[in-house]
Amino acid sequence: MKMIELSNIDLTLCILLLSALALLQRNLAPGISRQLLISMLRMLLQLSIIGLILTWLFSHIQLSLVLGVALLMILAAGREANARQTYSWVTRWNIWISTLALFIATTSMLFLMLLAFIQATPWYHPQYFIPLLGMLLGNSLNGVSLAREYITVTAHEAQDRIEGQLMQGATWLQATAFLRRQAQHHAMIPAINGMAAAGIVSLPGMMTGQILAGTDPSQAIRYQIAILILITVATGLGSFITTYFTTRQLFDKRQRLRLDRLKTSH
Amino acid sequence: MNNSVPLLQVKHLSVHSLQHINFSLFAQECMCIQGASGSGKSLLLKALADLIPAQGEVLLHSQKQSDTEPSQWRRNVTLVPAMPSWWYPTAKEHFSCNIDHWLTQLALSPSITQQPIHTLSTGEKQRLALCRALQHNPYVLLLDEPTANLDPTSQSLLEQFLFNYFLAQPDRSIIWVAHHPSPWLIRRAKRFTLHGGYLSEDD
Numbered sequence: 001m002k003m004i005e006l007s008n009i010d011l012t013l014c015i016l017l018l019s020a021l022a023l024l025q026r027n028l029a030p031g032i033s034r035q036l037l038i039s040m041l042r043m044l045l046q047l048s049i050i051g052l053i054l055t056w057l058f059s060h061i062q063l064s065l066v067l068g069v070a071l072l073m074i075l076a077a078g079r080e081a082n083a084r085q086t087y088s089w090v091t092r093w094n095i096w097i098s099t100l101a102l103f104i105a106t107t108s109m110l111f112l113m114l115l116a117f118i119q120a121t122p123w124y125h126p127q128y129f130i131p132l133l134g135m136l137l138g139n140s141l142n143g144v145s146l147a148r149e150y151i152t153v154t155a156h157e158a159q160d161r162i163e164g165q166l167m168q169g170a171t172w173l174q175a176t177a178f179l180r181r182q183a184q185h186h187a188m189i190p191a192i193n194g195m196a197a198a199g200i201v202s203l204p205g206m207m208t209g210q211i212l213a214g215t216d217p218s219q220a221i222r223y224q225i226a227i228l229i230l231i232t233v234a235t236g237l238g239s240f241i242t243t244y245f246t247t248r249q250l251f252d253k254r255q256r257l258r259l260d261r262l263k264t265s266h
Numbered sequence: 267m268n269n270s271v272p273l274l275q276v277k278h279l280s281v282h283s284l285q286h287i288n289f290s291l292f293a294q295e296c297m298c299i300q301g302a303s304g305s306g307k308s309l310l311l312k313a314l315a316d317l318i319p320a321q322g323e324v325l326l327h328s329q330k331q332s333d334t335e336p337s338q339w340r341r342n343v344t345l346v347p348a349m350p351s352w353w354y355p356t357a358k359e360h361f362s363c364n365i366d367h368w369l370t371q372l373a374l375s376p377s378i379t380q381q382p383i384h385t386l387s388t389g390e391k392q393r394l395a396l397c398r399a400l401q402h403n404p405y406v407l408l409l410d411e412p413t414a415n416l417d418p419t420s421q422s423l424l425e426q427f428l429f430n431y432f433l434a435q436p437d438r439s440i441i442w443v444a445h446h447p448s449p450w451l452i453r454r455a456k457r458f459t460l461h462g463g464y465l466s467e468d469d
Contacts, residue, residue: 160351163317168360169341169402178353255336256317 003213015040057126066124070107070133077102077137081145081242087152087262089249097245098144105238106136109230117226135206135227136234139194143187143235144242150183151246152262162257172251180243187239191232198228273439274314274326274343274406281313281320282306285463291406294433296440298447301460307443308348310460311408314441315345326405327437344404348411350395352383357394365397371427372397373420389415393424400432407432407440414445425451 018040022033078099110133120128165175198204206227210220252258272290279287284306291297301307313320316331316339324331326342354360358379366376372393413421432438457468
């Protein structure tokens, strides 16, 4: 089976379709149609660039280049995990909590996949390294971002409860047990849905892509099972690290709840 | 315990609008703080309970707040807020000891602890919150309008309970924030007023 290629005309039609939707929604929700167009332009630009980078990487297979691109992707994911949050931190360095959590969670799963399962030569072959990292990052980013949003919003709503427990002599960990448990729950919902709906509601993207490209479905499914499991583990690990350290940052050395460390983003 | 050493000492405490608050509280004393809404009464109590950062020093038994474990400090200097919050469905789950004898003295039925919290009245919840604060046997009780939602009979029961039971123990004292302290309380408490960020003792 040979893949049937998409032409520029096909893509132009797609873009026109989305522009029409934006135009339709202009009166209904002006903010949304603006965001639609901006995110479409971002997608066009970002995907074109990553297309060029991947083509270039495939012809210059070097560990340092692959790691360089990977690092940029992780930094961008860390930035995205903190964008569009209801509250932002007064201390700017706080963004590194989610970046570091994403780094630890995704690279550990990526190396497991590359070194133990795929074993390509060389092991860092960008054909596997970059798309797998991208999938792990894109999905655990959701979890990390949801966990942070939940913690900062709920800490405001439950301030009395948290302080009430502190007054009873609870430590910050005891006083936030409910908060951290629910944040972890929220973070895991997309990954759990992804697994539960796979095959019935949706054919996951990776498998669809491989099948479109002519891969035997039974092999495509093996890849999809492995990546869905690793995505879920990475999301769990990343949001666990994020939840712990983000909550810790809401308290000072005297274990006081410091909501003054947050400010509304808008 | 030597009675010439204050139980609680506050030195140059400043937080937001409050400026250089100084006072000493001795064992068996009750301090009643009045002040207009927004004068910082609740803020002062929160700072004493170490729930918000403040400048200056607070000492209990001559030991600095900053040298005490935060959870230990809050068990020793416990705040009962005006609107206490609850995190389990019934009051009973918030208690680690039997409080029936306290409830009886406060004219509450012990069965009240098994009812869902949201079915209780504000006054009932306030008295339950007081019992919750007492279960760790604090040295200093910080009370924010504890009788605001009580009828006169329940109010005087609560006042007598606090003086005859709590303050009767050695090394205990109360800081009582009240908009309208009862004449009974006024006769027994050292009265202070918070105004314009300063705390002054009434004559």
